[in-house]
Amino acid sequence: MSFRPFFLGDALLLQRLRKYSTPLQIERILLESVSPVRTALRSGLPWYRHSSFTYVLRQEENGLGREGLIQLRVRPHSHEADVTLLSPALDAPQGHPAIWQKLLTYSAQQIVRHKVGRLFSDLPDQPLPVNTFRQAGFTVLTRVTVWRIATRRPAPADPAAAALRPQKPGDAAELERLYCRITPRQVQQLEMGVAPAHPEDDDRVAPILSNPHQAPMSGYVLDDERGEGLAGCVQILWGRRGACIRLWVDANDPDTANARLLLQFALQRIREAPAARRAYIGVRAYESGLNALLADERFAPFTDRVLMVRNILQWQRQPLHQRMPALEAVHEAVPGSLTVPKATVSPPAELCPCPAPSVCSVDGEQSEELIGQR
DSSP states (O other), rough: EEEEEEEGGGHHHHHHHGOOEEEEOOOHHHSSSOOOHHHHHHTTTTGTTTTEEEEEOOOSOSSSOOOOEEEEEEEEEEEEEEEEEEEEEESSSOOOOOHHHHHHHHHHHGGGGGGGOOOEEEESHHHHHHHHHHTOOOEEEEEEEEEEOOOOOOOOOOOOGGGGEEEOGGGGHHHEEEEESSSSEEEEEEEOOOOSSSGGGOOOOOGGGGOOTTOOEEEEEETTTTTTSSEEEEEEEEOOEEEEEEEEEEETOOHHHHHHHHHHHHHHHHHSSSSOOOEEEEEGGGGGGGHHHHHHHTTTTEEEEEEEESOOOOOOOOOOOHHHHOOOOOOOOOOOOOOOOOOOOOTTTTOSSSSSSGGOOOOOBBBSSSSOOO
């Protein structure tokens, strides 16, 4: 069995397998056309060397699952990466779950050398690929339904949209609080990981503040009417093939006025852009309250996906064993008598018969000169 990073000699293999590959990371695919060959070739360039990786499997001794490849993409300014492609597909003539499991295991062992501690994957919501990733150590983060709408001519602007303003760097703290408020605790732990033992080592970034695809993004926030932070946020990722909407709002609030305002504002911006022909939005399983709103805006379900994550490295809290300084040895104590000595009273200096009263002992019967007789 032979695993190795991609090099130019594997170009023919890559060209042959690309026809049977399974591209992952649906949001990136909807934004732009991704070429596995171009991704593999440019990974050898110095400025792309640590952003994308391609690993190849070739084994001649086994007739089952003899060859395959996997591609990973490191998220900018983080210790996280995404599995972007696996080949051959599970339903391909030479496809088999064993190939995916071997590639996922090997790539996790290699990518950790580049200080990547977490792997994410976005794959079709089907039993076979999901179970294959589970056996490779991945955990389901959440399920997502992607909705799609064809853009039309711009509609009249909504006067209420004036309450929105562009997102700015100073909103980072409030945006993170908004994410924590609208996202279930379990999803937060899977998506952001466990906090490290030392706060200075915490480089986690909330998804609302990240742009893993490095696509052009426009963000707009809605201030709370009561002055308590932000009521919602909408972000638009722009691509050559379409635009993706990210809606950050309390989806389970019976009052959908904020969600409707944010969504309509995003559609207005997209319809004003000449190149955006389609708009997409992903609705997570715990955001089902948005489904009726999307249907009212003439969105239609497009595909179902599953977000999965694998922790390669995890922070663990362990007690720190500090060695105590060695104590100096204490000599063995000499056992003494248990007899309680009689109380002695020293006479006044003028009554002491000894020439040196400070060094004598008087008990009323005898005085002993300790210095010696003259």
